[in-house]
Amino acid sequence: MSKLTLKTEGNTHVVVTRRFAAPPEAVYRAHTDPKLIQKWLLGPEGWTMPVCISDARPGGKIRYEWTDGKGHGFHLTGEYLELEPYSRIVHVERMHLPDPTPDNHVETRFAADGTGTLMTMRMTLPDAQTRAAMLATGMEAGMEASYVRLEGMI
Amino acid sequence: MLGTLNLNVAFSALADPTRRAILARLAKGEATVMELAKPFAMTQPAISQHLKVLEDAGLVARRVDGTKRPRRLAKAGIEAMDLWLAMLRKALKKNYDRLDEVLAGVEQPKIRR
Numbered sequence: 001m002s003k004l005t006l007k008t009e010g011n012t013h014v015v016v017t018r019r020f021a022a023p024p025e026a027v028y029r030a031h032t033d034p035k036l037i038q039k040w041l042l043g044p045e046g047w048t049m050p051v052c053i054s055d056a057r058p059g060g061k062i063r064y065e066w067t068d069g070k071g072h073g074f075h076l077t078g079e080y081l082e083l084e085p086y087s088r089i090v091h092v093e094r095m096h097l098p099d100p101t102p103d104n105h106v107e108t109r110f111a112a113d114g115t116g117t118l119m120t121m122r123m124t125l126p127d128a129q130t131r132a133a134m135l136a137t138g139m140e141a142g143m144e145a146s147y148v149r150l151e152g153m154i
Numbered sequence: 155m156l157g158t159l160n161l162n163v164a165f166s167a168l169a170d171p172t173r174r175a176i177l178a179r180l181a182k183g184e185a186t187v188m189e190l191a192k193p194f195a196m197t198q199p200a201i202s203q204h205l206k207v208l209e210d211a212g213l214v215a216r217r218v219d220g221t222k223r224p225r226r227l228a229k230a231g232i233e234a235m236d237l238w239l240a241m242l243r244k245a246l247k248k249n250y251d252r253l254d255e256v257l258a259g260v261e262q263p264k265i266r267r
């Protein structure tokens with residue numbers, strides 16, 4: 001049984017849920033403290049995030065830069081809109097590939113679940129085509145990760 | 155293997171409540187255009203138009219049965235979308251597995267020494 005669910009909802013939403021063994025305060029901090037974000041929000045195997053700006057207050061900037069250490073990289077920028085420690089974050093983000101993708105509006109909720117946390121992340125894209133493109137980009141990243149793992153097994 | 159473009163088309167095809175309702179109906183079994191049009195306040199040509207979008211996206215198939223053209227879910231197309239969502243889940247899973255480790259470290263910094 002997987003702890004992660006990912007579903008499309010309506011025309012423009014993607015909803016991800018995940019349970020964590022830590023309380024909401026810790027999970028919230030891991031989503032807002034740049035030192036912690038850099039440790040886990042990495043995408044494909046082998047990639048790192050040398051630049052992580054996360055100014056967690058309304059209007060505060062977000063900037064994540066990823067690199068594979070071989071000259072390839074991309075970055076994401078965004079802004080925080082609302083923060084309710086330790087239960088809710090609302091922000092917008094866009095990927096630069098290098099042209100910016102349309103804004104992804106993200107509401108992330110952290111609810112106490114026993115001794116742990118249930119996280120619900122609801123993404124809203126401007127239209128169905130953007131959602132399709134975003135999911136398709138995600139697939140490529142996912143496939144790359146699996147290919148790298150496959151290489152490790154051979 | 156379906157490419158990115160086909161998946162884009164498939165997801166765009168799903169971005170309509172009538173087409174999602176048609177897929178939900180076909181999940182229960184084959185149906186003709188007339189049967190599919192019944193629950194909707196729509197003409198048969200309008201339903202046929204939606205079916206064409208779903209067929210072009212590889213999500214619905216048809217067969218010939220006398221003068222009828224019953225539609226059914228196209229298993230390959232539906233499975234490709236499923237597979238692809240599963241891959242995306244996998245990429246996310248990797249990040250959240252890492253986050254589990256980070257959280258374990260944050261919670262008990264002294265026990266590890």
